[in-house]
Amino acid sequence: xxxxSPSPSAWRWIFxxxxxxxxxxxxxxxxxxxxxxxxxxAIESFVSAVTTEGTKDYVPPAERIAVFDNDGTLWSExxxxxxxxxxxxxxxxxxxxxxxxxxxxxxxxxxxxxHEALAAAGMDGLMKIVGATHTGISTEAFxxxxxxWLAKAVHPKxxxxxxxxxxxxxxxxxxxxxxxxxxxxxxxxxxxxFMRAFAEEVYGIPPEQxxxxxxxxxxxxxxxxxxxxxMPKLAHNDDGPGKPESIxxxxxxxxxxxxxxxxxxxxxxxxxxxxxxxRFMGLVHHxxxxxxxxxxxxSKIGKLDKALDEANxxxxxxxxxxxxxxxxxxxxxxxxxQ
Amino acid sequence: xxxxSPSPSAWRWIFxxxxxxxxxxxxxxxxxxxxxxxxxxAIESFVSAVTTEGTKDYVPPAERIAVFDNDGTLWSExxxxxxxxxxxxxxxxxxxxxxxxxxxxxxxxxxxxxHEALAAAGMDGLMKIVGATHTGISTEAFxxxxxxWLAKAVHPKxxxxxxxxxxxxxxxxxxxxxxxxxxxxxxxxxxxxFMRAFAEEVYGIPPEQxxxxxxxxxxxxxxxxxxxxxMPKLAHNDDGPGKPESIxxxxxxxxxxxxxxxxxxxxxxxxxxxxxxxRFMGLVHHxxxxxxxxxxxxSKIGKLDKALDEANxxxxxxxxxxxxxxxxxxxxxxxxxQ
Numbered sequence: 001x002x003x004x005s006p007s008p009s010a011w012r013w014i015f016x017x018x019x020x021x022x023x024x025x026x027x028x029x030x031x032x033x034x035x036x037x038x039x040x041x042a043i044e045s046f047v048s049a050v051t052t053e054g055t056k057d058y059v060p061p062a063e064r065i066a067v068f069d070n071d072g073t074l075w076s077e078x079x080x081x082x083x084x085x086x087x088x089x090x091x092x093x094x095x096x097x098x099x100x101x102x103x104x105x106x107x108x109x110x111x112x113x114x115h116e117a118l119a120a121a122g123m124d125g126l127m128k129i130v131g132a133t134h135t136g137i138s139t140e141a142f143x144x145x146x147x148x149w150l151a152k153a154v155h156p157k158x159x160x161x162x163x164x165x166x167x168x169x170x171x172x173x174x175x176x177x178x179x180x181x182x183x184x185x186x187x188x189x190x191x192x193x194f195m196r197a198f199a200e201e202v203y204g205i206p207p208e209q210x211x212x213x214x215x216x217x218x219x220x221x222x223x224x225x226x227x228x229x230x231m232p233k234l235a236h237n238d239d240g241p242g243k244p245e246s247i248x249x250x251x252x253x254x255x256x257x258x259x260x261x262x263x264x265x266x267x268x269x270x271x272x273x274x275x276x277x278x279r280f281m282g283l284v285h286h287x288x289x290x291x292x293x294x295x296x297x298x299s300k301i302g303k304l305d306k307a308l309d310e311a312n313x314x315x316x317x318x319x320x321x322x323x324x325x326x327x328x329x330x331x332x333x334x335x336x337x338q
Numbered sequence: 339x340x341x342x343s344p345s346p347s348a349w350r351w352i353f354x355x356x357x358x359x360x361x362x363x364x365x366x367x368x369x370x371x372x373x374x375x376x377x378x379x380a381i382e383s384f385v386s387a388v389t390t391e392g393t394k395d396y397v398p399p400a401e402r403i404a405v406f407d408n409d410g411t412l413w414s415e416x417x418x419x420x421x422x423x424x425x426x427x428x429x430x431x432x433x434x435x436x437x438x439x440x441x442x443x444x445x446x447x448x449x450x451x452x453h454e455a456l457a458a459a460g461m462d463g464l465m466k467i468v469g470a471t472h473t474g475i476s477t478e479a480f481x482x483x484x485x486x487w488l489a490k491a492v493h494p495k496x497x498x499x500x501x502x503x504x505x506x507x508x509x510x511x512x513x514x515x516x517x518x519x520x521x522x523x524x525x526x527x528x529x530x531x532f533m534r535a536f537a538e539e540v541y542g543i544p545p546e547q548x549x550x551x552x553x554x555x556x557x558x559x560x561x562x563x564x565x566x567x568x569m570p571k572l573a574h575n576d577d578g579p580g581k582p583e584s585i586x587x588x589x590x591x592x593x594x595x596x597x598x599x600x601x602x603x604x605x606x607x608x609x610x611x612x613x614x615x616x617r618f619m620g621l622v623h624h625x626x627x628x629x630x631x632x633x634x635x636x637s638k639i640g641k642l643d644k645a646l647d648e649a650n651x652x653x654x655x656x657x658x659x660x661x662x663x664x665x666x667x668x669x670x671x672x673x674x675x676q
Contacts, residue, residue: 062544139586183546196590206400207590208521208546214587219579219605226612228586235573235587241557248477248566249552249573250588252534252545267557274564 030176033169033326039282040324042317043173046280050256051180057278059256061181066257067247067268068174070188070195070212072302073261073284074203075166076155078293078337081301082162083194084126086149090133098132107132130191131232135215138227139193146197157337160329163202167284169325170259174203182257185209187247189239189264193230211246213238239264244271256280266307269316281316283307288322291329293337368514371507371664377620378662380655381511384618388594389518395616397594399519404595405585405606406512408526408533408550410640411599411622412541413504414493416631419639420500421532422464424487428471436470445470468529469570473553476565477531484535498669501540505622507663508597512541520595523547525585527577527602531568549584551576577602582609594618604645607654619654621645626660629667 034040049057050064071077091101091110101107106125109117118125134142155165174184186195186205192212199205216231238246244267247255258265258272261284269281285304286295296304311318321328372378387395388402409415429439429448439445444463447455456463472480493503512522524533524543530550537543554569576584582605585593596603596610599622607619623642624633634642649656659666 062538065546192587192590200400208403208588210590217583217586219582219609221605221608226582226609228583244557244564245555245566249530249555250546252530252548267559270559271557271564 030179031169031172033172035324035326037320037324039317039319043176043280043282046257046278047177047180049278059277063253063256064177064180064182065185065251065253065255066177066182067185067187067243067251067255067259067272068170069260069262069265069268070186070190071261072286073167073259073265074170074174074186075162076292077302078295079156079301081190082155082165083190084130085156085162086146086153086194087126087129087133089149089153090145091129094133134191134194135230135232138220138229139217140227142193142230143197146194150198158329158331160331163198164330166202166330167325168327168330170284171203171330173259174205177257178204183209185211185251185255187211187238187243187268189213189237189242191215192238211238211250213242241267243268247271258282259284260307261286262302262304263307266310269307270310273314273316281311281314283311283316283318285318285320287320288325288328289337290322291337292321294322368517369507369510371510373662373664375658375662377655377657380618381514381620384595384616385515385518387616397615401591401594402515402518402520403523403589403591403593404515404520405523405525405581405589405593405597405610406508407598407600407603407606408524408528409599410624411505411597411603412508412512412524413500414630415640416633417494417639419528420493420503421528422468423494423500424484424491424532425464425467425471427487427491428483429467432471472529472532473568473570476558476567477555478565480531480568481535484532488536496667496669498667501536502668504540504668505663506665506668508622509541509668511597512543515595516542521547523549523589523593525549525576525581525606527551527575527580529553530576549576549588551580579605581606585609596620597622598645599624600640600642601645604648607645608648611652611654619649619652621649621654621656623656623658625658626663626666628660630659632660 031040049055050059052058068074071081075082088110091107095101095111101111106118106121106129109121110129150161150163153162154160155162158165177184184205186199186209188195190212192210192214195210195212196207199210200207214235216233216235218229218231220227220229236242236246243265247268254275255272256275256277257280258269259282260269273279273281283304286293286302288294295302296308308318369378387393388397390396406412409419413420426448429445433439433449439449444456444459444466447459448467488499488501491500492498493500496503515522522543524537524547526533528550530548530552533548533550534545537548538545552573554571554573556567556569558565558567574580574584581603585606592613593610594613594615595618596607597620598607611617611619621642624631624640626632633640634646646656
């Protein structure tokens with residue numbers, strides 16, 4: 001009968017245990033690398049508002065969808081999008097199988113490190129490079145290539161693996177949101193399989209919560225050997241308006257929390273803001289010329305202009321990296337990145 | 339110090355409580371409407387194998403992806419796909435705004451209930467009807483239309499709401515898998531927003547785990563009024579090879595469990611089967627002319643021919659609805675559906 005009627009001391013013990021739980025939880029500071037300031041305050045008050053049952057702002061866990069851009073929001077994007085650096089590395093790795101590249105632009109420019117010729121090749125040139133390095137193979141083979149590069153390549157400035165060029169405060173934010181019942185998504189212009197090669201290990205975001213740019217794919221069955229072949233044709237460009245479009249198509253629910261860093265995130269932030277009830281819209285503002293990079297309105301990469309104006313006009317959270325983040329990367333920033 | 343050193347009686351109580359948990363869990367029969375037979379046995383032995391830690395077949399929860407076709411697998415698809423019946427109803431509802439439809443095929447045929455003319459219009463005609471009833475409006479507006487129809491329409495044979503034409507044993511299977519740490523997905527040729535209008539309430543499957551056929555969509559910002567406009571152009575046909583393609587693009591992980599009922603599910607089952615480790619592949623075989631419908635190789639809807647041969651050849655689970663399901667629908671089947 002002990003199961004039905006525990007001794008009084010048992011009850012006391014259970015009770016003390018129950019009391020202890022919230023104290024223990026509170027004891028662990030969830031956002032150690034967010035300095036006390038407007039951004040940390042906005043994040044914490046939003047999360048506490050939507051997770052407090054019985055209040056008008058309460059949001060049930062199933063609807064706690066949080067979306068994050070990747071390049072410039074979760075990891076760095078300077079001096080060039082890391083996926084583009086991967087593409088260049090792949091051109092070098094694949095060159096022996098493509099002798100014609102020695103004379104063929106934009107590949108010639110990549111092989112010779114001819115930045116002017118690369119710049120001249122523009123977006124068309126880049127798409128040729130991405131096509132040649134990202135398609136014509138199976139998802140499995142592509143993922144293996146991305147993993148191999150991520151395992152050995154280092155960032156030109158920090159000399160650290162690219163998977164360490166992630167923002168420690170944002171890792172803490174992702175964990176804090178998940179601990180509060182949020183489902184955290186990446187919604188990025190990056191190609192989806194490239195991001196999935198590291199998102200689960202680095203961000204704790206499983207493949208099914210990574211949304212990005214996609215190529216048309218084709219199921220192949222060659223004498224019972226099955227594969228998904230990546231075709232050299234964009235299926236969806238997950239940038240700008242493409243972000244709310246993919247959120248609607250893949251998540252099917254409007255986020256209540258969105259974080260970006262550039263004009264390519266504006267429509268995702270607008271879409272999040274336009275929902276009913278309490279919402280959170282945030283921008284990482286790259287203001288830290290010493291520990292990371294300082295850029296916004298005039299930057300070729302991660303241009304932040306219209307979105308910054310709208311954030312200021314509408315009172316969205318704009319994170320001043322230089323003053324609000326205690327540490328930028330998981331490693332102590334010794335290097336000056338500029 | 340009570341927290342650190344509970345009384346011996348407290349320990350005894352906690353211990354007895356821990357012991358009690360598995361017993362309580364085992365007490366509840368998870369699949370009451372699956373009769374003891376090969377299918378129930380195959381399902382239970384698979385789930386126990388992949389969820390038993392420390393065994394060679396163990397699969398961590400994050401990788402327990404289960405995919406289900408919808409039409410004919412989770413709910414009925416006779417005498418016609420329910421979404422097509424919705425399209426016809428929408429043509430009637432919208433007719434006053436389209437006087438031209440009175441003289442214009444295939445709309446004229448729908449309005450006059452002219453089955454021969456409809457059949458003659460074929461797939462092109464059907465796509466015109468689907469286009470006119472599923473696109474040119476926002477996802478929000480379309481979802482409202484689907485919800486309104488589902489709330490009042492009844493099945494022509496059973497006179498029950500379509501959301502009750504779901505298979506009770508499959509509802510139990512979905513719950514059983516989720517209780518064992520599986521993430522349950524719909525991967526169906528049905529249009530994704532149509533399925534999302536009822537999947538969460540009826541199947542317990544949230545919108546982000548519903549994958550289906552999609553139309554190209556376009557983010558709209560009209561003077562700050564935002565919407566996602568559905569364009570009359572297919573983005574992805576989620577049938578046949580389209581199923582492993584969308585699984586790869588959206589889930590990014592290969593399922594270990596797949597259930598279908600027709601040749602349109604064959605590639606999804608093959609893709610699931612081709613993974614390493616233990617897998618489960620199942621087919622609902624419509625053998626119950628009295629309580630539901632009996633059809634397979636020669637059926638216009640839900641044709642099951644190649645997939646049945648492959649299932650038999652490879653020892654996949656084929657559910658004999660007539661003999662293996664105690665009850666077919668949540669309601670007691672009185673009506674003879676034929």
